[in-house]
Amino acid sequence: MPDFLPKQFFLFDPLSIFFLCVILVVSFPSAVYSFGYLKGGYPSAKITLAWFLFIIFVLSMVFVVSVSNVLVFLVFWEIMSLVSYFLVVFDTGHEKSIQAGMIYIVMTHIGTAFLIAAFMMMYKQAGSFDFSAIKNACQTMPSQVKNIVFLLFVAGFGTKAGIVPLHIWLPYAHPQAPSHISSIMSGVMIKTAIYGLIRFVIFILGVNSSWWGVLVLVLGVVSCLVGVIYALMDHDIKRLLAYHSVENIGIILLGTGMSMLFISKGLPYLAVFSLIAGLYHLINHAIFKGLLFLCAGSVYKATGTRDIEKLGGLIKKMPQTAVYFLIGAMGISALPPLNGFVSEWLTLQAFFLGASSVIGGAKLFLGVCAGMLALTGGLAAACFVKAFGITFLALPRSRHAEEANEVSFSMKAGMFFLALLTIIFGLAAVPIIGLLAKVAGFSTGIDIGNMRFSLNNLIINPQIGKSIYLSTPLLGLALAGSALAGFAVYLLFARIKPVIYKTWDCGYYKLDARNEYTATAFSKPFRIAFSFFLLPYRRTQKIRESFYHVKSFVYETHTTPVFKKYIYEPLLASVFRAAKSMRRIQLGSIHLYLSYIFITLLLLIIFINQF
Amino acid sequence: MPETMIVILQLILFVVVSPILSGLISKFKNNIRMRKGQVILQPYYNLRKLFLKREVVSENSSWIFKAAPFVVLASMLVCAGLIPVLILRSPANQAGDFLALIFIFSLGRFFLALSALDTGSSFGGMGASREMFIASLVEPAFCMAVFAVALQSGSTDISAISLRHAVPVSSIVAALTLFLVTIAETSRIPVDNQETHLELTMVHEAMALEYSGRSLALIEMASYIKQMILFSLIARIILPVYLPIGIIIVAIAVSLVEVSVAKMRLFRVADFLGLAFVSGIVASICAILGV
Numbered sequence: 001m002p003d004f005l006p007k008q009f010f011l012f013d014p015l016s017i018f019f020l021c022v023i024l025v026v027s028f029p030s031a032v033y034s035f036g037y038l039k040g041g042y043p044s045a046k047i048t049l050a051w052f053l054f055i056i057f058v059l060s061m062v063f064v065v066s067v068s069n070v071l072v073f074l075v076f077w078e079i080m081s082l083v084s085y086f087l088v089v090f091d092t093g094h095e096k097s098i099q100a101g102m103i104y105i106v107m108t109h110i111g112t113a114f115l116i117a118a119f120m121m122m123y124k125q126a127g128s129f130d131f132s133a134i135k136n137a138c139q140t141m142p143s144q145v146k147n148i149v150f151l152l153f154v155a156g157f158g159t160k161a162g163i164v165p166l167h168i169w170l171p172y173a174h175p176q177a178p179s180h181i182s183s184i185m186s187g188v189m190i191k192t193a194i195y196g197l198i199r200f201v202i203f204i205l206g207v208n209s210s211w212w213g214v215l216v217l218v219l220g221v222v223s224c225l226v227g228v229i230y231a232l233m234d235h236d237i238k239r240l241l242a243y244h245s246v247e248n249i250g251i252i253l254l255g256t257g258m259s260m261l262f263i264s265k266g267l268p269y270l271a272v273f274s275l276i277a278g279l280y281h282l283i284n285h286a287i288f289k290g291l292l293f294l295c296a297g298s299v300y301k302a303t304g305t306r307d308i309e310k311l312g313g314l315i316k317k318m319p320q321t322a323v324y325f326l327i328g329a330m331g332i333s334a335l336p337p338l339n340g341f342v343s344e345w346l347t348l349q350a351f352f353l354g355a356s357s358v359i360g361g362a363k364l365f366l367g368v369c370a371g372m373l374a375l376t377g378g379l380a381a382a383c384f385v386k387a388f389g390i391t392f393l394a395l396p397r398s399r400h401a402e403e404a405n406e407v408s409f410s411m412k413a414g415m416f417f418l419a420l421l422t423i424i425f426g427l428a429a430v431p432i433i434g435l436l437a438k439v440a441g442f443s444t445g446i447d448i449g450n451m452r453f454s455l456n457n458l459i460i461n462p463q464i465g466k467s468i469y470l471s472t473p474l475l476g477l478a479l480a481g482s483a484l485a486g487f488a489v490y491l492l493f494a495r496i497k498p499v500i501y502k503t504w505d506c507g508y509y510k511l512d513a514r515n516e517y518t519a520t521a522f523s524k525p526f527r528i529a530f531s532f533f534l535l536p537y538r539r540t541q542k543i544r545e546s547f548y549h550v551k552s553f554v555y556e557t558h559t560t561p562v563f564k565k566y567i568y569e570p571l572l573a574s575v576f577r578a579a580k581s582m583r584r585i586q587l588g589s590i591h592l593y594l595s596y597i598f599i600t601l602l603l604l605i606i607f608i609n610q611f
Numbered sequence: 612m613p614e615t616m617i618v619i620l621q622l623i624l625f626v627v628v629s630p631i632l633s634g635l636i637s638k639f640k641n642n643i644r645m646r647k648g649q650v651i652l653q654p655y656y657n658l659r660k661l662f663l664k665r666e667v668v669s670e671n672s673s674w675i676f677k678a679a680p681f682v683v684l685a686s687m688l689v690c691a692g693l694i695p696v697l698i699l700r701s702p703a704n705q706a707g708d709f710l711a712l713i714f715i716f717s718l719g720r721f722f723l724a725l726s727a728l729d730t731g732s733s734f735g736g737m738g739a740s741r742e743m744f745i746a747s748l749v750e751p752a753f754c755m756a757v758f759a760v761a762l763q764s765g766s767t768d769i770s771a772i773s774l775r776h777a778v779p780v781s782s783i784v785a786a787l788t789l790f791l792v793t794i795a796e797t798s799r800i801p802v803d804n805q806e807t808h809l810e811l812t813m814v815h816e817a818m819a820l821e822y823s824g825r826s827l828a829l830i831e832m833a834s835y836i837k838q839m840i841l842f843s844l845i846a847r848i849i850l851p852v853y854l855p856i857g858i859i860i861v862a863i864a865v866s867l868v869e870v871s872v873a874k875m876r877l878f879r880v881a882d883f884l885g886l887a888f889v890s891g892i893v894a895s896i897c898a899i900l901g902v
Contacts, residue, residue, distance in 0.1 A: 482689055
């Protein structure tokens with residue numbers, strides 16, 4: 001009888017500790033936030049239930065990243081999925097919640113099925129479920145098997161992480177949960193999948209061939225672009241953020257994939273460097289996405305709507321929330337000197353370092369990936385100009401937005417904490433990279449004793465010996481100094497006081513919120529430029545009073561959900577067709593069913609003997 | 612600290628000299644069109660006028676509108692400090708490299724676009740939307756150009772590009788890419804037109820439409836500095852030694868393009884910047900091949 005029971009239950013190595021930090025960094029402010037968020041919105045019994053689920057959810061994630069046994073891992077993985085399902089359907093009043101929960105639970109179980117298959121194949125080699133035993137066995141695993149296990153892991157963890165085209169559940173499920181839960185789901189839960197990839201593929205399985213890294217890189221690039229383009233088209237503030245999670249998971253995968261590529265190419269320094277970039281972006285995304293979801297929740301709580309077309313002018317009603325959202329938006333748009341800037345710079349730098357070290361066509365491949373990352377960055381900035389500008393600036397577009405009030409203290413405290421971290425993780429990049437280097441070195445199994453990872457003298461190419469620098473505190477100081485210099489010049493000419501007057505309206509004299517640019521209009525250039533992918537269609541209709549006078553005008557525009565329409569709907573239809581044809585063997589006779597069981601058993605015995 | 616002094620001197624130089632480039636381009640354009648044109652120093656007169664004029668602030672706007680000019684100016688000044696102009700090895704490269712430059716550019720743009728949305732005018736929204744659209748397509752091309760130059764010189768340190776003497780093919784193609792990027796970034800024809808306030812065509816001007824007086828002067832100043840930054844980068848790449856001559860050559864090239872091409876529709880700009888991206892890839896291929 002092989003030992004099913006774990007010898008050692010917990011494992012606190014640098015990788016686990018890093019992910020524990022990520023979980024706690026987001027869960028703590030979300031918990032504080034939920035005091036104010038749940039109050040008044042739900043009956044007290046439901047609030048208790050929310051706390052109960054919250055605690056189990058966070059604990060299950062803590063266990064997922066710290067257990068040392070595959071079976072126990074799977075148990076907690078499943079608890080995490082189920083509890084998050086209950087949290088997605090927490091607002092049972094919405095019909096959308098039920099539908100979102102359904103899509104979520106089906107997709108997450110498909111993912112788990114892949115994981116179980118991968119773990120079973122590993123078990124067959126190792127004869128044990130303990131990580132250390134499996135790691136030893138993986139060294140002698142034939143490369144064919146390794147390849148299959150790798151693909152199963154990519155599919156399994158990819159579903160949880162929301163990699164395109166397995167992202168389909170993410171934009172439904174994340175926005176539907178209460179906002180402090182959305183922040184944990186987007187900020188942390190999908191990161192457990194990245195934990196899985198790093199733990200099981202890089203650490204335990206060991207990178208086998210270079211196409212693994214290339215595959216992960218390609219998936220990363222596709223996820224980046226698809227995520228950000230869909231985010232640009234979406235005007236539901238929480239769904240927009242959920243699509244950005246797809247994008248950012250893509251950026252994290254770029255770092256991870258590069259690390260895998262460089263391991264297989266025998267470039268240890270770069271492997272560690274790229275993984276640092278990926279891990280840095282991972283914790284950054286946890287921070288700013290957590291923050292943005294909390295801000296979106298505040299907006300929802302204050303106005304009762306998530307549609308940004310109905311918002312506007314909130315910067316005057318909710319000044320603090322606006323500042324926190326702006327900080328988060330700047331972080332995610334990679335603006336210096338905040339945290340997103342550092343990690344995207346590191347990722348771009350890793351691309352460049354890689355391109356100058358590898359040989360042949362891989363150089364160009366890495367270069368084009370870097371270009372695509374730059375495109376993603378530009379589109380993300382555009383999206384957050386839209387999200388912040390339409391939601392918080394100019395005039396309110398509806399009564400809900402007009403009557404909004406600033407949220408309660410505990411909610412502000414939660415947002416403040418994460419906003420502060422967004423700034424700190426930008427400015428204190430050097431020590432953080434030092435810490436991440438240990439995690440990355442441990443995960444890749446590379447000795448980092450004689451490697452230096454420092455931003456203030458990064459040796460790019462030891463052969464050439466040139467070094468580059470990045471100092472966010474210096475940049476921040478320079479920015480502040482020049483802004484102050486500009487302000488001084490501004491004050492120098494302050495003899496005439498500015499007048500407050502109406503916005504220029506071409507002599508119309510009745511400029512109101514209806515004349516403002518909308519989010520749909522803002523994203524129109526993008527809709528047209530990416531029409532080959534978005535397949536937009538629109539319907540216009542003039543309602544006439546007479547031939548000459550048009551009373552009103554109906555304008556509708558939609559984009560085609562390509563993945564849903566061309567992949568998932570045909571798939572679902574064929575599943576139903578298959579199920580229907582299965583009905584022919586369901587005759588209701590117990591003898592027949594017994595024979596089915598017997599035949600299945602026989603087939604399984606043959607299968608086990610064969611493989 | 613003589614090196615810090617040099618950086619400060621360089622910033623002052625940028626502030627003082629950069630408006631003249633716009634004056635020069637305008638003069639070139641008018642002379643090519645057989646017109647007399649305005650005096651070269653006209654941008655300075657404009658700035659003076661704006662600084663002395665009363666400022667009008669929209670009643671709909673918030674602190675974003677008031678803060679944006681300073682952020683825009685600061686981001687451009689920081690970029691101006693980073694690039695090697697007065698000396699080949701700028702001491703400010705301790706703060707950031709070529710890649711950081713792309714991100715700092717986008718900081719200024721982000722705030723300008725927000726300020727445009729802040730007044731509730733449809734012009735502002737239109738400008739912000741178009742600017743962000745163009746900028747997001749510019750970034751990959753910019754990145755590829757940087758990539759090619761950096762591969763050739765072995766580092767993303769900006770000073771490294773100016774420490775060479777031979778000019779390889781990849782650098783020339785990269786400079787061409789940067790030239791296309793510059794046309795888009797400095798709102799020149801065929802991407803945008805600085806001379807018009809027609810709502811069908813304006814991009815940058817639409818964003819700054821609600822600004823007046825001192826704030827507008829600061830934003831204009833920032834655009835002049837940005838233009839000079841991009842010009843000097845191109846000049847450094849193709850003509851590492853004689854920088855002022857290089858900058859003037861770029862200015863002439865820009866004015867030639869402006870008088871000989873018609874303004875494109877906004878959605879054609881995507882093709883234009885696609886061309887820039889492809890030329891960036893060609894530059895990278897040249898750099899990989901080592902030519």
